[in-house]
Amino acid sequence: MIPRYARKEMTDIWEPATKFKIWYEIEAHACDAQADLGVIPRENAEAVWKARDVEFDVARIDEIEAVTKHDVIAFLTHLAEHVGSDEARFVHQGMTSSDVLDTCLNVQLARAADILIADVEKVLAALKKRAVEHKMTVRVGRSHGIHAEPTTMGLTFARFYAEFDRNLARLKAAREEVATGAISGAVGTFANIDPAVEEHVCEKLGLKPEPISTQVIPRDRHAMFFATLGVIASSIENVAIEIRHMQRTEVLEGAEFFSMGQKGSSAMPHKKNPVLTENLTGLARLVRMTVIPAMENVALWHERDISHSSVERGIGPDATVTLDFALNRLAGVVDKMIIYPENMLENMNKFPGLVMSQRVLLALTQAGVSREDAYSMVQRNALKVWEERLDFQELLLNDPEVVAALGEDGIRAKFDMDYHTKHVDTIFKRVFGDA
Secondary structure, three states: OOHHHOOHHHHHHHOHHHHHHHHHHHHHHHHHHHHHOOOOOHHHHHHHHHHOOOOOOHHHHHHHHHHHOOHHHHHHHHHHHHHOOOOOOOOOOOOOHHHHHHHHHHHHHHHHHHHHHHHHHHHHHHHHHHHHHOOOOEEEEEEOOEEEEEEEHHHHHHHHHHHHHHHHHHHHHHHHHHOEEOOOOHHHOOOOOOHHHHHHHHHHHOOEEOOOOOOOOOOHHHHHHHHHHHHHHHHHHHHHHHHHHHOOOOOOOEEOOOOOOOOOOOOOOOOOOOHHHHHHHHHHHHHHOOHHHHHHOOOOOOOOOOOOHHHHHHHHHHHHHHHHHHHHHHHHHHHHOEEOHHHHHHHHOOOOOHHHHHHHHHHHHHOOOOHHHHHHHHHHHHHHHHHHOOOHHHHHHOOHHHHHHHOHHHHHHHHOHHHHHOOHHHHHHHHHOOO
16 A cells, blocks of 8 residues: 555555454444343443444554464453453454454455445546547547547547446445455354344444355455456556557647646656556556455465465555545546547548548448459558558549449548448447436
């Protein structure tokens, strides 16, 4: 977790003080449930709530852990210092450390997911706004980085919107999958604690009881969660790469907003570099690198080992904090992005008329020319456009075979730009509905 790429709302979830507060709530709610079952005295359960407003001393817990070499025991010892050793003697009754650790982690991941869901919704709002704004702003589509056929800037934004809409659904599903809790005791058999305790604690914390745990909550849930974050990170990079390409000097169809006083280079005062989207590409790599460790955490020895523990202490904060920052940065980039429609048309016309080659090809085949011959007729003229920057339409009008097949008016009719935008409304309705 790097402070430079962190927002307080998300980092607060992973602060030790927050963790200990969740641990406390787990233990206190468990005591309530145990009292309801008559396992422990009601007054002891009520005594635990005396620490409700306590700010747990992280340094003191660390001091105790330095001796006990056990974080949960250190916390319970510190809790007893506030509640009283006699009053606290039933805390953690029938529970094991993973009941606290795993349930807490899933509370934190669910809270992090709620923030990330709001972040994705910000990105969606920015993408939709720009898509509508540039619905019919024509630009050349590219495949392999080479001019292909006309499209619109609105469709570019719309396809990114659709991708992030899928990501929103994935993230909501991942949140639901990871939002489980386990208060099932050693090896998960409930031998020393009633399943009703788990149900009560989970209800209070907004979780669902884990259907079957061992001594840990199954880590395939977490693998799914981090894999989803990795997919979202890749989508961030997908948008960032497009913007970086558009900002290249020889393209300049779009660019990041360049603020007053901003400097692009320490050496070259003329530079306007796509630093934000380059940064997003790097942040996406950081999020994705948490996915493989999460996958490898799925396989644990028997009912439990702690090989996953050190991994999750790192990837939990790192992935969620970094992705939160990246999503907010992306929303800002898209919202303030500068679009250059004139440059889009200029770029399309660098090879005049060439993007209409497929339409001419199809017209020739419909006129009775074999596809092989039609391809040859179009390509021989297209190559002259590539090599000599001649006008494709004029070349076709001077090609006797093409004129014989299509006629001059037929050739000219194939260079209508509106032909390529006639179904934009249909695509927009598919993506955005009737809104």
